[in-house]
Amino acid sequence: xxxxxxxxxxxxxxxxxxxxxxxxxxxxxxxxxxxxxxxxxxxxxxxxxxxxxxxxxxxxxxxxxxxxxxxxxxxxxxxxxxxxxxxxxxxxxxxxxxxxxxxxxxxxxxxxxxxxxxxxxxxxxxxxxxxxxxxxxxxxxxxxxxxxxxxxxxxxxxxxxxxxxxxxxxxxxxxxxxxxxxxxxxxxxxxxxxxxxxxxxxxxxxxxxxxxxxxxxxxxxxxxxxxxxxxxxxxxxxxxxxxxxxxxxxxxxxxxxxxxxxxxxxxxxxxxxxxxxxxxxxxxxxxxxxxxxxxxxxxxxxxxxxxxxxxxxxxxxxxxxxxxxxxxx
Amino acid sequence: xxxxxxxxxxxxxxxxxxxxxxxxxxxxxxxxxxxxxxxxxxxxxxxxxxxxxxxxxxxxxxxxxxxxxxxxxxxxxxxxxxxxxxxxxxxxxxxxxxxxxxxxxxxxxxxxxxxxxxxxxxxxxxxxxxxxxxxxxxxxxxxxxxxxxxxxxxxxxxxxxxxxxxxxxxxxxxxxxxxxxxxxxxxxxxxxxxxxxxxxxxxxxxxxxxxxxxxxxxxxxxxxxxxxxxxxxxxxxxxxxxxxxxxxxxxxxxxxxxxxxxxxxxxxxxxxxxxxxx
Amino acid sequence: xxxxxxxxxxxxxxxxxxxxxxxxxxxxxxxxxxxxxxxxxxxxxxxxxxxxxxxxxxxxxxxxxxxxxxxxxxxxxxxxxxxxxxxxxxxxxxxxxxxxxxxxxxxxxxxxxxxxxxxxxxxxxxxxxxxxxxxxxxxxxxxxxxxxxxxxxxxxxxxxxxxxxxxxxxxxxxxxxxxxxxxxxxxxxxxxxxxxxxxxxxxxxxxxxxxxxxxxxxxxxxxxxxxxxxxxxxxxxxxxxxxxxxxxxxxxxxxxxxxxxxxxx
Numbered sequence: 001x002x003x004x005x006x007x008x009x010x011x012x013x014x015x016x017x018x019x020x021x022x023x024x025x026x027x028x029x030x031x032x033x034x035x036x037x038x039x040x041x042x043x044x045x046x047x048x049x050x051x052x053x054x055x056x057x058x059x060x061x062x063x064x065x066x067x068x069x070x071x072x073x074x075x076x077x078x079x080x081x082x083x084x085x086x087x088x089x090x091x092x093x094x095x096x097x098x099x100x101x102x103x104x105x106x107x108x109x110x111x112x113x114x115x116x117x118x119x120x121x122x123x124x125x126x127x128x129x130x131x132x133x134x135x136x137x138x139x140x141x142x143x144x145x146x147x148x149x150x151x152x153x154x155x156x157x158x159x160x161x162x163x164x165x166x167x168x169x170x171x172x173x174x175x176x177x178x179x180x181x182x183x184x185x186x187x188x189x190x191x192x193x194x195x196x197x198x199x200x201x202x203x204x205x206x207x208x209x210x211x212x213x214x215x216x217x218x219x220x221x222x223x224x225x226x227x228x229x230x231x232x233x234x235x236x237x238x239x240x241x242x243x244x245x246x247x248x249x250x251x252x253x254x255x256x257x258x259x260x261x262x263x264x265x266x267x268x269x270x271x272x273x274x275x276x277x278x279x280x281x282x283x284x285x286x287x288x289x290x291x292x293x294x295x296x297x298x299x300x301x302x303x304x305x306x307x308x309x310x311x312x313x314x315x316x317x318x319x320x321x322x323x324x325x326x327x328x329x
Numbered sequence: 330x331x332x333x334x335x336x337x338x339x340x341x342x343x344x345x346x347x348x349x350x351x352x353x354x355x356x357x358x359x360x361x362x363x364x365x366x367x368x369x370x371x372x373x374x375x376x377x378x379x380x381x382x383x384x385x386x387x388x389x390x391x392x393x394x395x396x397x398x399x400x401x402x403x404x405x406x407x408x409x410x411x412x413x414x415x416x417x418x419x420x421x422x423x424x425x426x427x428x429x430x431x432x433x434x435x436x437x438x439x440x441x442x443x444x445x446x447x448x449x450x451x452x453x454x455x456x457x458x459x460x461x462x463x464x465x466x467x468x469x470x471x472x473x474x475x476x477x478x479x480x481x482x483x484x485x486x487x488x489x490x491x492x493x494x495x496x497x498x499x500x501x502x503x504x505x506x507x508x509x510x511x512x513x514x515x516x517x518x519x520x521x522x523x524x525x526x527x528x529x530x531x532x533x534x535x536x537x538x539x540x541x542x543x544x545x546x547x548x549x550x551x552x553x554x555x556x557x558x559x560x561x562x563x564x565x566x567x568x569x570x571x572x573x574x575x576x577x578x579x580x581x582x583x584x585x586x587x588x589x590x591x592x593x594x595x596x597x598x599x600x601x602x603x604x605x606x607x
Numbered sequence: 608x609x610x611x612x613x614x615x616x617x618x619x620x621x622x623x624x625x626x627x628x629x630x631x632x633x634x635x636x637x638x639x640x641x642x643x644x645x646x647x648x649x650x651x652x653x654x655x656x657x658x659x660x661x662x663x664x665x666x667x668x669x670x671x672x673x674x675x676x677x678x679x680x681x682x683x684x685x686x687x688x689x690x691x692x693x694x695x696x697x698x699x700x701x702x703x704x705x706x707x708x709x710x711x712x713x714x715x716x717x718x719x720x721x722x723x724x725x726x727x728x729x730x731x732x733x734x735x736x737x738x739x740x741x742x743x744x745x746x747x748x749x750x751x752x753x754x755x756x757x758x759x760x761x762x763x764x765x766x767x768x769x770x771x772x773x774x775x776x777x778x779x780x781x782x783x784x785x786x787x788x789x790x791x792x793x794x795x796x797x798x799x800x801x802x803x804x805x806x807x808x809x810x811x812x813x814x815x816x817x818x819x820x821x822x823x824x825x826x827x828x829x830x831x832x833x834x835x836x837x838x839x840x841x842x843x844x845x846x847x848x849x850x851x852x853x854x855x856x857x858x859x860x861x862x863x864x865x866x867x868x869x870x871x872x
Contacts (some may be wrong), residue, residue: 007721049534120592127348131546132591135584138539142581157577182721189720189727190706190734191711193699197707200696207656207690208772209682209711248539252413259410264698293431296421303414311403 004304010181018173025169036237037281042172043233048232048257050226053183054127055255056263057192058219059199061126064117064133065227065254067140070246071113072106072228074144074154077163077235079105081153084164099166103175103232108227111221117222122213137248144243155292160235161244167237175233179226183266184323186222195219196264260306262313267320272313332463332560334541336470336553337389337511343487343551344507346405350412351392352540354419359385359457359519360436360529361429378462378520384563385516386509393508393534398501421450424531428481433530436523443484466514479506487551536580543587549600562586608670609634610655610686610778611808615664617654624650625661626834637804637811639825640674641818641845643854647834648692648814650761650778656688657681669779675855683711687776689767691783691814701747701766705738708773724835741769744806745799761792772803779803781813783818793817797824822846830854 021038024030051065079102084095121132148156155161186192194215197205206212235241257276261268279302283295306314334356341349359381366372366380396415400408424431474480482503485493494500522537523529540563548559563583570582590598611631617625625647632638640648653659655666668673673681687708713734719727721838724834742748745765750758758766764784771779784800785793797820804811815821821828821842828845830838832854836846845851 121588124591124595127346128546128591128595130348131543132588134539135543135587138584139588140772142578185723186717186719187732190710190715191717191720192711193668193703193707196699196703197696200698201694203658203678204690204694204696205707206658206678207688207694208681208708210707211679228468233689249535255411256410259406263404263406288403293421293425296417296427300414300416300418300421304411304418307407307411307414308396308399311400311407 007181011177014173014177022169023172033285037277039167039169039172039237040234040281041274041277042176042231043167043237044254044257044277045270046176046233047227047230048091048261048269048273050223050230050255051254052223052258052261052264052266052269053186053195053226054075054220056258057187058216058223060122060216060220060221061130062133062223062277063130063248063255063286064135064137064140065138065224066246066248066250068110068114068224068227069231069234069254070140070144070241070243071248072103072110072231073235073241073246074147074160074231074282075109075228076102076106076232077160077241078151078153080164080166080236081162096168099171099236103229104236107225107228107233110231111225114221114224115217118217122216122220124187125307134248134251137246137251142248144246147243155241157243158203161238161240163235163239163241165236165239167233170236172233175229176221179229180266180270180323183226187266191218199264236279247258256303260303260313262315263316265313265319268313268315271315289314330538330565331541331544333466333514333521334537335545335548335556335560336466337515338542339545339550339553339556339602340483340507340511344483344504345401345408347397347408347412348542349508350409351415351419351510351540352389352511352515353534353536353541354416355385355389355392355534356522356538356541357529357531357534358388358419358423359516360523360533361423361519361531362516363520363523364434364436364529369373378517380408381516381520382513383516383517385512389508389512389515390505393505395420395448395601398504404459416540420531420535422496429531431531433528436527437527442510455525461515462521466517467557470510470514473510474553479503483507497593540583543583547587547590549594549597552597552599555597555599608632609636609668610812611665611667612651612655613665613667613780615651615666616662617650617659618662618731621731622815623663623834625654628664628831628836630829630836630839632810632812635804635808635810636827637800638810638813638827638829640814640829640831641816641820641821642831643835644670646831646854648831650834651831652688652782652814655681655780682774682776685777686780687771687774687778688780689728689764689771689782689784692847693760693763693767695755695763695767695770697754699755701736701742701750701753701755701758702751704766704770705741705773706734708770709734712775714790734792738773741773742766744772744803745769751775760826761788764788764796768799768803772807775807776809778810778812781811781815783814783816785815785817788817793820796820800824 021030025032025035047065047069051062052061054062055306073197080099083098112276117133119137121129145157147154148158153160194205194210197208197210198212198215202212258269260268261272261277280295280299283298284292285295334352337352337355338349341347341352353593362384363377365380366377372380381556392415395409396411400411423429474483482493482498483506483556485496487497490500522533541560544559544563545556546559547562548555550559563586566582567579570579594600608631612628612630615625615628628651629646640651642648650659654661657673657676657680660675664674665672668684668686673684692816696707698832704721713730715724715726715730739748739751742751744856745768747762748768749767750762755763755766768781768784781800788796800811801824803809813825825842827841828840830845830851831847837854838848838851840848
């Protein structure tokens, strides 16, 4: 079975990395803070890959990514809160299954919402789509703020607490690897080419027999599903959710990562996600306390300078070898 | 007041097709300049307006020159990202203790508040001032755009920058001027905001900026009457949501409205439909 | 009849871009549409391929009505086209441009793509080989890895035709295929068009201003002016048609002895 071989080839190094990190952190060699940051970087990378699929590959300008991330987070958190309590500590497999199910449900919820949002809005073009999705992001923030009036467990503006801590290195790495494989395999198939064709020229893509609206919807929904799963992992990493973590500024964060890495570039998104998170958190540690607030002065400057020097992103079109198309083997 | 900020968005977008996310922060800087000129130097009101407008205009021209101009021929998204970068920078840089500081500041009232009741509606002199200044600014803008040489240049560039350049319009100068003019209105808006809601801080520009932008899109981006119309609709709908529903939903309603309008008319109420030539 | 257009009318604002256009194209024909700029030729293509909906009128392909169908559906039913202002997928490679055209015919599902099953690899290889075959018709096989945007202009035109062919159309619409080409390139293009029609048993309808190409290979001509068909017939007949000469050169004007004068309306 050729696909089993391929998957094994891609997964094994990551599995090894995951085991190594897990081992180091269990032995206390790695600082738990950095372990947490590493997981956060994986999560952000998953979400950013989703946005790259939407914007980088399909060319749909979405400024509402954090809202879908939030939907995934709240959905998954609510589900584990409702169902995990039934099991004792020893029921690792059952709990793991519930967690996995909740993550997938979070992804599904985000995708379903994306489908509903996309149905009317994906007829809009470029900037207008961006504005509509930005507006959707703000609306979702307002709904998160008021969510406790519907479901008290969601916490509303006070934040949602008491989420079990379940995300660990194996979960984060496995999810990221799955996300990378899915996006790579999708992009280098006829479906991915259809998405890219739509980005390049929608009229010409339709003239090739591609149902452009359907594929835009697929690209958007799939990308938001990534965000949903990432949100679920996030919820179970920090065990606390607050609506302000999902407002439109957070959508900009993901957008900046994707653009910095290079649109339509998987490698770039991965590197930019890790660089972004480690820079952000690293500065928190590295800067003396009285200069902590300079973080957000330096980051935008760095961002502006990067854009001025490399307007097409850090990586342009170069990819890690295993992410390249294998057309010319 | 949304109208004044919305004008800047609409003018800049009309000319360079850039959503200038830093515009809301220029508005904030305008408010702070006004704050210092009243609090520290006790300048008279007209001078406060002039200073805020001038300072904001200068800032915007510098931003355009440093962060946007080098990217004019780069992909559009690069300029958008630097716009977000500039916005974040302005917010956090001015929040440093060495600059404006992170706290809320009480904006001093430059004059006594007087309420007047006309036919059952209470009108304060603050609202009067806001209305007057807004109308005056609009009049001035209308004059500049349709009656002066720079205005003709602006209209030409918004139509087709390359051709306008070939026709002898100094495109860079026109773009700088547009940024400056838009920012001047935002600066005036900042002063009005300070007078109306006497509390300012360095993040105050985010939501008004976003909503003003929404108003501009609602009315049809690139259209000056559209921006004003959009701002009016926006202000009304927010007031009504606060009155009849709940203030927690206030921030959302503007965007529900926006999406509804975009689905009905994808380029806004007064926007021109652009048909793509195949 | 493979393609039939009846009473096709389309307004843009108050302008009648198409005004009751009728014509029929038989299977295997190679027909040309000529007419002055702005006479509605490209609009006609856009309506046939579903980019614009007609305000009135019917388009049928092989006796089945296709009026108002979405462009991708029309493409899948067998009408392919090129564009006047070349519309390639610029950031994609030359091979991938052609492979996209195979999309409706690719024989694996999304799951197979995600899991990279054997079927996926087989199909990918097949579409690649087919794409390369299409490229070799136009002597582009060596440029496969280049990005479409980096091809010289003439090759971009050829690539666009190759891409259209790869959708396996029954009818091929070419919108000014020779625009911007020099005489020797036009000669090669004429040979290409004749050859692909033969090889893929195509029906070809082309818009062109280069009279050498039109008169050289088209078996039948349709002349348009102001959104209407003003003449149709064999190239030789068209050449002598008074109305056509007037449309191109203006009516003979007594005062200045035959200057160019647009028909006023």
